[in-house]
Amino acid sequence: AQSVTQLDSQVPVFEEAPVELRCNYSSSVSVYLFWYVQYPNQGLQLLLKYLSGSTLVKGINGFEAEFNKSQTSFHLRKPSVHISDTAEYFCAVSGVGGYQKVTFGIGTKLQVIP
Amino acid sequence: DAGVIQSPRHEVTEMGQEVTLRCKPISGHNSLFWYRQTMMRGLELLIYFNNNVPIDDSGMPEDRFSAKMPNASFSTLKIQPSEPRDSAVYFCASSRAAGNPGGDQPQHFGDGTRLSIL
Numbered sequence: 001a002q003s004v005t006q007l008d009s010q011v012p013v014f015e016e017a018p019v020e021l022r023c024n025y026s027s028s029v030s031v032y033l034f035w036y037v038q039y040p041n042q043g044l045q046l047l048l049k050y051l052s053g054s055t056l057v058k059g060i061n062g063f064e065a066e067f068n069k070s071q072t073s074f075h076l077r078k079p080s081v082h083i084s085d086t087a088e089y090f091c092a093v094s095g096v097g098g099y100q101k102v103t104f105g106i107g108t109k110l111q112v113i114p
Numbered sequence: 115d116a117g118v119i120q121s122p123r124h125e126v127t128e129m130g131q132e133v134t135l136r137c138k139p140i141s142g143h144n145s146l147f148w149y150r151q152t153m154m155r156g157l158e159l160l161i162y163f164n165n166n167v168p169i170d171d172s173g174m175p176e177d178r179f180s181a182k183m184p185n186a187s188f189s190t191l192k193i194q195p196s197e198p199r200d201s202a203v204y205f206c207a208s209s210r211a212a213g214n215p216g217g218d219q220p221q222h223f224g225d226g227t228r229l230s231i232l
Contacts (some may be wrong), residue, residue: 034220043118043205043223044157090157101170102221104157 002027002093006105013081014113021076021108023091033074034092034102035065044090050074061085086112116140118224120206126230132194135227138187139208147221148181148191149205157205163189196231203228 007022025031032051036044048059055067065076074091091105119138127133139146148160162170166183174181178197183189193200207221 041225043207043225044221045223046220049220101159101162106156 002031002095002103004091004093004103004105006091006108008108009106010109010111012111012113015083016080018079019077019081019085019110021089021091021110023074023076023105025072025074025091025093027072027093027095030096032094032096033065033067034094035059035063035074035076036090036092036104037061038088038090038107040087047076047089081110081112083112083114085110118206118208118222120204120224120227122227123225124228124230126232127196128232129197130195131231132192133196133200133229133231135191135204135206135229137189137191137206137224139189139206140222141187143208143210143222144186145209145221146183146189147207147209148189149207151203151205151226160191160204198231201229201231 003026005024011021013019034049035047037047038044047063048057048065050057050067056064058064063076063078065074067074076089088107088109090107092102094102118140121136125133144165146163149157150160151157158173160173161168161181163183166186178195179193181191203226205223205226207223209221210219
């Protein structure tokens with residue numbers, strides 16, 4: 001089984017400042033990792049995913065994440081946030097091989113302050 | 115392309131009533147998921163279908179919950195009888211993945227059904 005820990009429930013940040021949303025996972029097998037974004041009254045949308053290869057993954061809307069196997073982390077970053085980035089962000093993990101359901105973190109609410 | 119379509123968007127009903135939530139997955143997707151989202155527990159997988167067959171229903175809370183997928187383009191989640199603790203947002207998601215749904219195909223979510231049981 002896998003588990004995901006998102007260390008911050010809320011992150012306030014000023015517009016145009018950088019942001020990092022933290023995610024740690026645990027798993028006994030190799031993993032796939034995902035970040036999803038949820039805007040108010042909508043479902044989740046995929047931001048980016050790590051499957052294999054380069055540990056730095058670039059996604060939509062200028063976001064990127066780095067897979068660190070030794071730290072079991074997959075932190076999400078953006079160098080300069082915009083008001084429209086205000087949303088809730090979910091880290092998710094799935095085990096490689098066979099049926100392994102996706103486990104989502106509890107979510108981090110990003111509040112961009114004008 | 116049309117995304118995952120869920121209905122109704124909002125449902126308010128009294129305790130003890132039957133509730134039916136509906137989902138139309140994206141055409142061509144062969145995996146379908148039902149999730150429940152609450153403030154306390156976050157996003158929980160209730161059940162996963164692959165090629166219309168339930169593969170994992172370990173997340174279904176109790177016998178009051180049931181889900182069906184009679185064909186590739188339609189699924190229902192039913193709660194009977196409903197209780198106030200069932201109040202939550204219920205999401206349906208679909209993906210192309212077969213076998214391991216956490217593979218290289220992401221899940222596409224509907225906009226959810228906000229359920230309130232009084």
